[in-house]
Amino acid sequence: MWKRRTDGTGAVQVTRQGGFAALESPDGRFLYYSKEAAGGPALWRMPVDGGKENEVVAGISDWSTFAPLDHGVYFIPRRGHTAPASIQFLSFADGRITTIMAISKPVFVGFTVSSDGKSLLYTQIDQEVSDLMLIERFR
Known part of the structure; x- marks a missing residue:
């Protein structure tokens, strides 16, 4: 992962071993992000100013299903x-x-918690439908 100034200059590499879907902790001390592991995505964190990466949770549902707060995640x-x-x-x-x-239904991309920790939002799949289509004489 990389960061840069809002004017687009000064690109700096932050993580050294990859990462995806980064979020800063509300206090600005840590960067939380997902990273692919053996069985799927895992949750990692590191100090915002650089330093050692640490695995926080070995397995999360997908790359976006985490929300850090000051007192936990x-x-x-x-x-x-x-x-x-x-x-x-x-x-x-x-x-x-x-x-x-x-949660009784499958979850999908998207998860967040309010800063006071009293409300959360997540995306679930209520129904999936598909149609089988036949195209005849297309050549």
């Missing part, structure tokens, strides 16, 4: 084949992960 973990999806919270104070709620 909300995320949707990667689910197993039979396990339901859920929204979870990792507390920085004690390292504990708490399930906030189960």
Whole structure:
């Protein structure tokens, strides 16, 4: 990942091992981002001014399903084949992960939490439809 000034100059490389969908913590101290791991995307963080990268959560649902706050990070973990999806919270104070709620339908790209931690938004798939189309005599 790279950053640059708003005028487009001064490009500086931030991560050294890749990354995607970066968000700064509200206090501006850390950069949170997803990075592809063995079983899918994982959540990582590093100091904004540079430094060591640390894995925060080994498996998240997709590259965008995390939201950092000053006291912890909300995320949707990667689910197993039979396990339901859920929204979870990792507390920085004690390292504990708490399930906030189960999600009965598949999730999609998009997840955020209000700065006060009282509201969250996520995208779920309510229905998927498709049509099989036949084209005859196209040659």
